[in-house]
Amino acid sequence: MTEISMKHLRYFDALARWGHFGRAADACAITQPALSLQIKELEEILGAPLVERGARQIRLTGFGELFAERSRDILRAVEDLGALARTAGSPFAGRLRLGVIPTVAPYLLPAVIRDLSARHPDLDLRPREAVTRKLVDDLLDGRLDAAIVALPISEPSLHEEALFDEEFLLVRPATDAAEPTPDAEMLRTMRLLLLEEGHCFRDQAISFCKITPSRSSDLIEGSSLATLVQMVGAGIGVTLIPEMAVPVETRSDAVSVVRLSGARPSRTIGMVWRKSSPLAGAFSTIAALVGRIGIGDRQGDARC
Numbered sequence: 001m002t003e004i005s006m007k008h009l010r011y012f013d014a015l016a017r018w019g020h021f022g023r024a025a026d027a028c029a030i031t032q033p034a035l036s037l038q039i040k041e042l043e044e045i046l047g048a049p050l051v052e053r054g055a056r057q058i059r060l061t062g063f064g065e066l067f068a069e070r071s072r073d074i075l076r077a078v079e080d081l082g083a084l085a086r087t088a089g090s091p092f093a094g095r096l097r098l099g100v101i102p103t104v105a106p107y108l109l110p111a112v113i114r115d116l117s118a119r120h121p122d123l124d125l126r127p128r129e130a131v132t133r134k135l136v137d138d139l140l141d142g143r144l145d146a147a148i149v150a151l152p153i154s155e156p157s158l159h160e161e162a163l164f165d166e167e168f169l170l171v172r173p174a175t176d177a178a179e180p181t182p183d184a185e186m187l188r189t190m191r192l193l194l195l196e197e198g199h200c201f202r203d204q205a206i207s208f209c210k211i212t213p214s215r216s217s218d219l220i221e222g223s224s225l226a227t228l229v230q231m232v233g234a235g236i237g238v239t240l241i242p243e244m245a246v247p248v249e250t251r252s253d254a255v256s257v258v259r260l261s262g263a264r265p266s267r268t269i270g271m272v273w274r275k276s277s278p279l280a281g282a283f284s285t286i287a288a289l290v291g292r293i294g295i296g297d298r299q300g301d302a303r304c
Helices: 006-018 021-028 032-046 062-088 105-119 132-140 200-209 225-233 243-249 280-299
Strands: 051-053 058-060 094-100 123-129 146-151 158-173 192-195 220-222 238-242 255-258 266-274
Touching (some): 006 032, 006 062, 021 032, 058 062, 094 132, 105 123, 105 243, 105 280, 132 146, 132 158, 132 266, 146 158, 146 280, 158 200, 158 225, 158 243, 158 280, 192 225, 200 238, 220 225, 225 238, 225 243, 266 280
Parallel strands (some): 094 123, 094 146, 192 220, 192 238
Antiparallel strands (some): 051 058, 158 238, 158 255, 158 266
């Protein structure tokens, strides 16, 4: 009798995550017929259907949902066994899947990759950029080893290591450079440009400005900090950006950057990983390096 294999579990986990045979097959780097065959074989081994097949997508059966949860537990345990083996040799060798939020990745990640590659040439760094919720889900499911995010995350199974704090700076049209520096109350009366929903930076800006839910639906949105700054340069409004983004995103003479008066918004950037990970010691060392890079990069920029 054929037995359940790790390949079966990985393919089914991909199908459960994507809800689509084609996208799951792409994620597994195999053909759709091959993935379908593996899932059918797994169902035959189990003697019960795992999915309801539709024209455009699939749905997990009740048994399929339970099986997906247990499968992820097994896959996480296997990943941890591999990490445990690394600790017996070199914890700084092999694959490191590191998630980074979009408002950090373009500004911090290049220096992190450069320094880690120089210090640990045997480390195979696999960065992945995504919003916080996606990174946390991937961490909990064992698809990431660690992530650089804005704290707090408040997930009981994740360890949080604070790296550095940074302020949010106001970007306004260059023609407004001589205007008085606004505070949070004045900012609420201005046309504020923010990132799309799903970005924690958007939520932090809304919280600082005390923008009500009814008004937040009227805000002008952009898909990236670069887009927001370009819209500011075009005279559409003003925006807030994290301090680390200033050297990259405000090189144009069409905008002016200033620190807000009064209370200033800020965030804490940190690194998180599963408390159960055998590589926790190595992650702490890497976190310390990332923290030094983040602090050094901001101290080196004297534009504001």
